[in-house]
Amino acid sequence: MELLKPELGLIFWTAVIFLTVFFLLRKMAWKPILKALDDREKTISDSLQTAERTKQEMATMKSQHEALLNEARQERSAILKEAKDMKDAIINEARDKAKAEGARMIDEAKREIENQKMAAIIDVKNAAGELVLEVSEKILRRELSGKDDQKKYINTLIEQSKLN
């Protein structure tokens, strides 16, 4: 069969052509193409990984942020509470002080009043004594009859005025 008999010439040329094409394409086509494909695949997977990592980082940052915010919030309420306490304390203290001061002033006033009262009483007593003396003088000048009775009466008056 002619068909099944490989011809030497064609084998030779096929080999020459194939090898030429192989070495040419290996250097000029397959190497750059395969390298570019690998590079691209690497770039894509790298990008995906970076995106994933960034996403995770974002999540971590967000939770950190959240924690920070919470902390700030707590701190704020603590500060507010403290301020309120302080305010209350100040107010209480002021109130107490004012109360004490008031009491002291009242005491003082009372004492003053007492003193004044005592002074007034003494004054009154002196004035009463003088008045009595004056009255007595007048009475004595007008009528010196019934001396004993009158004396008794005067003494009684003096006694009474002393008691007051």
Added chain:
Amino acid sequence: MLRFAVKFLFILSILCRASFFSFASSETPGEQTETAVLSDSSSHENVESEDKKFNAGETIMNHITDSHEWHFFSVKKSDGSYWEASVPLPVILYNTTHGFSFFCFNKIWEGEEYEGYRLSKEHHIESIDGSLFYDFSITKNVLQLLIAVSLLVWLMLLVAKRYRTPSVVAPRGFQSFIEIVVIFIRDEVAKPMLGDRANKYLPYLLTVFFFIWLNNLFGLIPGSANVTGNIAFTATLALFTFILMMVGSTKYFWKHMFVPTGIPVGVWPILIPIEFISGIIIKPAALMIRLFANMLAGHLIVLSFLSMIFIFAEKSVIAGAGVSLFSIAFSIFIYFLELLVTALQAYIFTILTALFIGDATAKPHHH
């Protein structure tokens, strides 16, 4: 590369010192039958036959075998002779006694003698003194091979240029198509079959795939040569696979073949020769025959269907016309099937090459 191909054709035509379409007509008006439309493609000396009947076998054989001329068609002239549209191709012969001969086929295609060579009755070149010679001619197959690979290299370099840009760029146009095929060969053929050796053999597998596919496609063009359906072509490719298998073969591969552990020793004398033959010879031989037979079969079927038209037309023109409807429909169907087969056979050749090389270069931990 395309420019190179055109230049090559040009140089070829000058070398041949012949116009592209030669006028090789016979002088004697024969009494040919009216129905003999298709002429024998290398019938430059046979035109004088008395009763030229359509010979399907001969016609088909002429279409599928290699030739020193590129025959397109013949037209019967009014005087009964034939005008052959045929391009003679360069003949390169190496004679063990006379050395190299280099001439154009049209020097001998009408039966003349030139530099001690002539055409035999079977249309083979023979040396007149019977000395031994080797034929390294640029035959129809070789020329088509050159045209096909010029296109292949040109296309691939064009695609490869797109990847030269330093940054990552999305593929576009024809590049996308080539890229899909390259990735397919890498991920579906090389990696599963070769594992960690994939990158080493990938350039070979890619070359084999595109080389076979493009030549298969070229073979489908009407009037073209049947390159991949030629056993010399497939044998050469199978030989390269065989060489790669042998060069890359590991100790493990040979040990596995000659020391089939786990099998009774009594069976070894039978098993070892079978393993050896199947592992070393049958594998590349199967590659060779599969591609050759598949591509040849496709051509044979199409040609047979078309030949039926002429066989029936010799009986009656109406029968020929009737058969032509059926023949053409079937030929078109087979033609589309062949389009699929071109890629399929290239793929099969590539995947089997990867498998065989993968087997031969396997390391123990891969099993």
